[in-house]
Amino acid sequence: MHTDKNEYFDSMEEENSIQLKQMMNKYLRYWPWFLITILIALFTVFAYLRYADVIYRSEAKVKLLLDKESSNFTLDVTKLFNKSNINLENEIALFKSVHLSEQVVKNLKLNVEYYYNSTVKSKQIFNAPFVVSYNDNITKLKDAIQYTIKVNPTGYTILDVLSGQKFDIKGYTSTKKIPNLPINIKPALGAIITKSIDLSYNVVLKPLNKTALELSNAFEVDAEGKDSDILSISLEGTNGPQSEAIINNLIHVFEADGITDKQEVSRRTINFVDDRFVYLRKELDSIESSKKEYKRSNNLSFIQEDAGSSIVQKTAKEQASFDIESQLLLADLLKKSIESQKAFELLPADIGIQNPTINQLVADYNTAVLSYQKLQTSAGSNNPSIQLLVSTLVSLKNNIINSVKGFRQQLKTTLVQSESAQKAADGSFASIPEKEKVLRSIERQQNLKESLYLLLLQKREEASINLAVTVANTKIIDYAITDIYPVSPQRSKIVLIALFLGMVIPFTILFIIFKLDNKIYTATDVENIAGNVPILVELPSLKEDKDSYIQNLEAFRTLAHNTNFITPYTEDQKGKVIFVTSSIKGEGKTFVSYNLATAYSHLDKKVIVIGADFRNPQLHRHLDNVSKDTKGFSNYLHDGTLQWRDLLHSNDDKEFPFDLFLSGIIPPNPTLLLSNQRFEKFINEVKEEYDIIIFDTPPTLLVSDTLMISKYADTSLFVLRSAVTEKNLISYSKKLFKDKKIINMGYVLNDIDFTSSYGYGYNYGYGYGYGKEVVKKSWFQKWKRNK
Template structure:
């Protein structure tokens, strides 16, 4: 026999068209998944809680005053020694728990949630200052996050139903005659049950309350609400290294977000002013204390001078007395200034020993201290204090950065205290020096007359106290002016406004697009996964991907309960399938006078015997003598389909127990004969490979036009391969959703090695809904009027249902 050229193995590349066909064939599942996902997206967009983004702009920048105000600010430690604000610390303060808790306490409307409930029980969007009712707490303690359903039974009456009743120990009753928490309440009446204590009032007289209107309400926990707001707040600079920041907040209402941001910015600015004013207040308090001490001494000196002049009629001093007084006043003034400095140093020592960092340290310039080293150390210490105040807003005490800052504060405290002690010692030496010079002048004073000497003493005390008092008054005035001229370092650029808000959730278009993608991707992915996990052939692309062997035809699924539908139903679609195969076979057999067609399959149950009988029947309808040879000697079935006996058969002929004439049996179908398999022999392979088989085929060629040989499955036994030398065409029958892909690869190996002549694939049991990528009716238009004669019946071609018969073999 002529051998064919060995083809190349099939490609392992992914066949995109195969998957396209796979998706098209399952379009109903994909469409259902898409519809379901879009429906879920619609419900999500319709009923999910809306979220709005509100924005504002805040400048965080230190303002430097000019002229005299700038000089007067030197007396404040917070203003004089604070560096340019650390913007990251300011952002941390804005998002701190302490500041946000103050904001929550300043916004009582945020403490209660109001959600309308429809008649079907579906909750609406949470409202803010638009509900027709408002809850007024009568006590500070309320159960938090415990929902209550308020249902109105009339315009002014309602019932309250807690969704989760607290323990009975928390139950409280009102002092009325019923004490029933399930009864009707009137607007303004106290509800005092289950730990709650509040009244329900109208928000305004404009909104009406209808009967059966329901509201879901609960009291928010201030702690939880503070943390929720903090996480929803974002503070970002408008650009890198800028001191202008965008504040954005995500809330359930534009007005809610605007109120929160505006209150946050207001309290943040007020807090900065409080910190700066605290240093000025401390300075003024210190000066007031010193004025209180000196004012009594000044009053006594005034009274003494006035009394002396009245009693002694003494008006002016002599020239010598005047000179002595001037020198004494000079030295006494120096002593007083040194005394003020000593008091300041003693204040510093007491302040450092007290370790109370809540109060700001007073600037050295208040008492005229100009020591540059001391000024620098006080400035560094004040800066560390301010940094620590800011850090405790956002960082816990046990964090490493706080502990590091505490060590820096202690180091600065120790250095400052050491400097103060050293300066105080030097200052006391200076005081002793001044005292010695005062003593020398006082000895000169002793030579003056007694009356003049007493007047100089009184005048000396008065001038001394008056100069100190005047100095302190000037300092207090400067401190007051500095405090009054204090301006904030920060200011609001843009307030949060409702009209500038935007809804960010739900993002309807994004949700629909996501749902559409998931509705397509998920079913398509499942289809691909199921396809990869499936080891059965489903469609034409499966076969074409696994083998290069040609497909000669397709036999459709049959709903007829007969094994020879071509003979029984010659006008059926199934018969047309076999006619198409018959036409294709003519191209394979060529000019052979009597082509020998071997029909096999990978395993049992794929319908090779069914195909053999019906293919032989359709060929015999062309007035050709056809012989079916049953060479499945192990499991013969041809005789059962043809409703004939299995007496003398091929096993006997091949073993020389019967003649050619004995095994050739006519059938009820015209022009169709068959050679049954006969009794099952012990050595079928040896019999098929014997010379008697060749002798049988040679004689049959002389008497018949076509020979069809039904052989055992090649995936189980090799009997069919023994017929390669005597056959012209080999048909391998595979069955949809039955034949495994491994079996097709086995057939491809036979095809590529050229072990059988003219190998072709015949696909059996094709279903209209499952064999994607191929027209199941092969172009035959059904019901166009042709009728076929069948003994006792007329069959309209293509009379309705698809056909094809599948069998266990």
């Protein structure tokens, strides 16, 4: 049992291998299609690669520094211990902003593009022999303008592409404006313009904002890692040095923009301090005048300090009150400054208020003011981002005012307590003259104003130093570098894709053709549908020559032998009746009938071929000088006075003769004629005289004539033609056999091209045995035949 199972699987594997080989040969016989498609694909790819723009990727890397990592000078050492987090998304948005891209476009004049006009296509160049500039302010240019410039021996010929106007300029440097020509042209620095004589260029001047928007979208800015402060800035273009210059210029513009923002804060601080200096000077002058007048009116020159612990206590209370009043004055100054603002302006930062909440709110407010001023230059007031910033600024301003009010209220409460303590200490000074008290009060005011003046002077120096030494919060790790390998086109990948498409396209087309093709070509196609109905022979496609005749005869001898195997044996040994039919006309049943008779005659059989296809007689074609109107079988069935023996013809072969009974004149009603009683009488008579009686019958699908007389047949040969018979007709013939409408049926597969259908040459050294090779057909003939 195990051995049988192995043999079964071995048989299945061998069958699958044969089917796979046949399927591969089925496609490989169209190898010229694959070769032509691959050559076309490769030619197309090489032509594309020849003229396609080669795109390279340029990349730079920048590290963003914290405020404490940059080299801004400050006297406030507490900043060294403050933590600052960098929002990379904000920095990326700034790098990709149209505002910075517009500065890059202006710096490098990227809104002017130059193209060299070659014989195949125009190609952008970055080192044109001349420089074109717009006569007016480039920001006023709303739509792109294009000119074709040809260099002549005496100057330029300029064509306005949009209007069609032509301008001739004498000399290579235009010194005066030409009406209707809004551009100026001059040789590029270091270029020898005479080398470009008779060459033509296209120049496109694009609006500044549109060019900046395109450039902004072209930049790719990404973080190097999740927790990294390093940004990668990349740009793709056809010219590596140009892309490198653009990226490097963007970095410098970004740095300059950051420096400008920091310097603006320092300038505002200096201006604020300068304004307060004017006020403080007046206050100090007033206090000093009051002190001088008080001393002079009271004859005071110098008062000795009191000794003892009481004076120490009194001095401490006074110092506490002094600090509180200083904070109150600073709070008042900040409150007046923010309340006096008519628009959103920067506030003085770090002026000495000892309240971290107020200092942080002032810093946040200044940061929001800078963002608002920057965004206001490129967006309208209705922009959602502007409205959000305005809302944030209003909220911060109210918080500062409220915080200052709360801080002042706190200071006043503390001051009341301090003054109460001071009054208690003053009780111990009953002996101190009242005049000294008044003088102390004046001096306290004087010291307060002087301390505030010195504090503001220190802040002004800090702001001045920061303004002078401000650096950007960036560190350039790598300036822009262009990769040596292009991003596109990727030559190896494109060639591989072309080769793949060159093979897939014809394969797909052939696959679809094969799937849509419902014709049978080989015995395998018939076996898959016919099941147990035998295939008696596969007849090759042969030409009408001597060698083909011999091969044809051997094929039909095989058909004769195989027909004998399925023909029932009878004791009376009377002639055997063989019906040859098909589904439709043109499948070769008459050809099979005649050649089968020839094969039987070579086997020493007495044979007659009867043309029973009254509607489309073809048997007369095998005889010379005989027309289809010659009397025959139809005349015999119709006219009872005729004898069939008198109507017979013989083939031209005297050594192996057989008789032919032609169809006769085409009757008006063949079905009625075949149901004539003379038909059965004729069958009985010819069976007595002939060994083999072959009927060439009508197609079964078109008429019912064959089915009506099929009961008289001992064997029925159903002719199929390769590349003609449709697969659904196999099912139709199988059903006829299953329903016993056709008796003892076998298939004859006609007109097979073994080279194209099986994928190998098929000679008759094997099977039909004379060693003569079948005449090979060209691939085009095979394709045409299969079509």
